Amino acid sequence: MDSIISMKNVCKKFKDKTAIKNMTFDIKEGEIFGFLGPSGAGKTTTIKILTAQLIATSGQVKVLGKDIHIPSKEVFKEIGVLSDNSALYERLTVQDNLLFYAEINGVNKKNSDEILEQVGLLESKKKEVKKLSKGMKQRLNLARAVLNKPRLLFLDEPTSSLDPSTMVEIHKLLRKLNKEGTTIFLTTHNMEEADKLCNRVAFLNEGEIVEIGKPSDIKLKYRTEEIKVILKNNPQNVIIKNDEEGGAQINAWMKKGQLLSIHSMEPNLEQIFLRLTGREL
Numbered sequence: 640m641d642s643i644i645s646m647k648n649v650c651k652k653f654k655d656k657t658a659i660k661n662m663t664f665d666i667k668e669g670e671i672f673g674f675l676g677p678s679g680a681g682k683t684t685t686i687k688i689l690t691a692q693l694i695a696t697s698g699q700v701k702v703l704g705k706d707i708h709i710p711s712k713e714v715f716k717e718i719g720v721l722s723d724n725s726a727l728y729e730r731l732t733v734q735d736n737l738l739f740y741a742e743i744n745g746v747n748k749k750n751s752d753e754i755l756e757q758v759g760l761l762e763s764k765k766k767e768v769k770k771l772s773k774g775m776k777q778r779l780n781l782a783r784a785v786l787n788k789p790r791l792l793f794l795d796e797p798t799s800s801l802d803p804s805t806m807v808e809i810h811k812l813l814r815k816l817n818k819e820g821t822t823i824f825l826t827t828h829n830m831e832e833a834d835k836l837c838n839r840v841a842f843l844n845e846g847e848i849v850e851i852g853k854p855s856d857i858k859l860k861y862r863t864e865e866i867k868v869i870l871k872n873n874p875q876n877v878i879i880k881n882d883e884e885g886g887a888q889i890n891a892w893m894k895k896g897q898l899l900s901i902h903s904m905e906p907n908l909e910q911i912f913l914r915l916t917g918r919e920l
């Protein structure tokens with residue numbers, strides 16, 4: 640199979656509102672792919688189309704090589720979904736939440752302790768969910784999504800509103816799952832998260848992909864031809880052009896022993912998004 644996900648010219652309309660406009664992209668098996676955009680850009684709608692919770696108005700959607708609009712048990716057995724409205728049973732324990740979920744979804748329960756161990760909740764398995772912190776609840780949601788050891792995992796804002804240390808824990812877990820063979824499609828507002836975690840990202844604005852590629856390639860593509868220089872006895876950064884004249888200037892500062900450091904002015908993903916769309920995330 641070439642692509643694990645393939646969208647071709649997909650549109651999604653809600654009455655007169657077009658949420659997704661002519662969207663085309665492919666994801667290869669083994670990737671961690673980030674879908675980035677501000678609120679209302681169409682991220683959740685895309686995940687819902689890819690997981691057959693919504694039907695596209697037009698275009699072709701293939702997941703694991705199959706048309707997602709034709710129901711197939713095989714495909715659903717191989718995908719996991721963590722959505723923004725994943726609900727847990729507050730009065731059940733961690734373990735019972737997982738077992739109940741496995742029961743109603745026909746998923747093998749044998750993995751439950753192993754998965755709880757992976758998300759760091761094994762010691763809390765007898766705790767009622769209402770007594771868990773937000774981060775622990777999110778880890779349990781993730782445990783539920785990966786209980787079937789999916790080949791393809793969809794995560795809608797997996798770390799939004801989590802504290803930085805829980806975010807790091809979730810990232811570790813996602814990298815581990817990815818190493819073990821799970822392809823991950825995630826949405827986020829957080830450009831730093833995407834930069835650290837994803838092999839490739841797509842920038843989404845008003846239902847359209849405006850840029851797609853490896854974070855490092857995107858940053859290189861939009862780099863500015865300027866260099867930031869820090870000089871002795873000068874508290875301010877000096878910005879010079881990355882050209883012959885700038886080179887001669889740097890040379891002169893070096894000869895006089897004035898040069899403390901040189902930095903390329905590579906923009907971050909957030910700045911590039913702003914430049915492309917005029918919108919902040």
Ligand SMILES: Nc1ncnc2c1ncn2[C@@H]1O[C@H](COP(=O)(O)OP(=O)(O)OP(=O)(O)O)[C@@H](O)[C@H]1O
Nearest residue numbers: 653656657658676677678679680681682683684685
């Ligand atoms: N069921 C629906 N009926 C009408 N409009 C909808 C529906 N679902 C989504 N929309 C609209 O489609 C657009 C995209 O929504 P979507 O939820 O996909 O955005 P998002 O990028 O996931 O935003 P957020 O980060 O806030 O979750 C928005 O303008 C939204 O109001």
